[in-house]
Amino acid sequence: MNKAVLLDRDGTVIKEKPGVYLASPRGVKLYKNTLKALALFKKAGFKIFIVSNQSGVGRGYFGKAEVEAVNAKMLRLLSKAAKVQAVYYCPHAPDTPCGCRKPAPQMGLDIIKKYKIDAARSFVVGDKKSDIDFSRNIGMQSVLVLTGNGRAQQKKYGKNLGAGKVCADIYYAAKHIGKVLCKNI
Numbered sequence: 598m599n600k601a602v603l604l605d606r607d608g609t610v611i612k613e614k615p616g617v618y619l620a621s622p623r624g625v626k627l628y629k630n631t632l633k634a635l636a637l638f639k640k641a642g643f644k645i646f647i648v649s650n651q652s653g654v655g656r657g658y659f660g661k662a663e664v665e666a667v668n669a670k671m672l673r674l675l676s677k678a679a680k681v682q683a684v685y686y687c688p689h690a691p692d693t694p695c696g697c698r699k700p701a702p703q704m705g706l707d708i709i710k711k712y713k714i715d716a717a718r719s720f721v722v723g724d725k726k727s728d729i730d731f732s733r734n735i736g737m738q739s740v741l742v743l744t745g746n747g748r749a750q751q752k753k754y755g756k757n758l759g760a761g762k763v764c765a766d767i768y769y770a771a772k773h774i775g776k777v778l779c780k781n782i
């Protein structure tokens with residue numbers, strides 16, 4: 598059984614301007630600590646996945662081709678630090694009952710099955726409550742990062758956010774996850 602990190606894309610791995618739907622590869626910017634974080638995940642033996650809600654498709658703002666162009670650019674940048682196993686995204690609008698829009702579990706369950714992931718030893722890292730609820734729905738641990746929407750979400754939900762841990766950014770999340778595993782597993 599493998600252990601994995603399921604990383605949210607916007608606001609966690611790449612920069613997000615809240616309220617702006619990223620549709621062009623030219624807008625892809627990693628956070629300054631993202632590559633360091635991926636190197637740590639790799640060193641600690643995690644399989645790395647990106648799991649993203651892209652409702653801009655379902656809302657008619659852009660197509661799957663734009664999402665995939667953004668993903669390809671991101672993967673090119675990330676490949677300097679580590680291999681990403683796969684990128685999953687939900688293209689549906691929030692009012693479409695689809696089963697894959699986080700916090701719904703389908704993308705996570707597909708990854709667990711296909712890549713033989715031990716959920717209990719695995720983590721979701723994201724900047725929204727929907728990422729934290731998603732982790733719970735698939736039996737993984739969670740870290741909320743304070744980049745992207747993280748700070749606003751923390752203010753909005755307080756303790757109800759339910760994150761296993763809150764970290765400044767993805768690199769501190771990686772450091773935390775490395776320590777948790779050394780101690781407990």
Ligand SMILES: [Mg+2]
Nearest residue numbers: 605607608724
């Ligand atoms: Mg996000």
Ligand SMILES: [Zn+2]
Nearest residue numbers: 687695697698
């Ligand atoms: Zn969906």
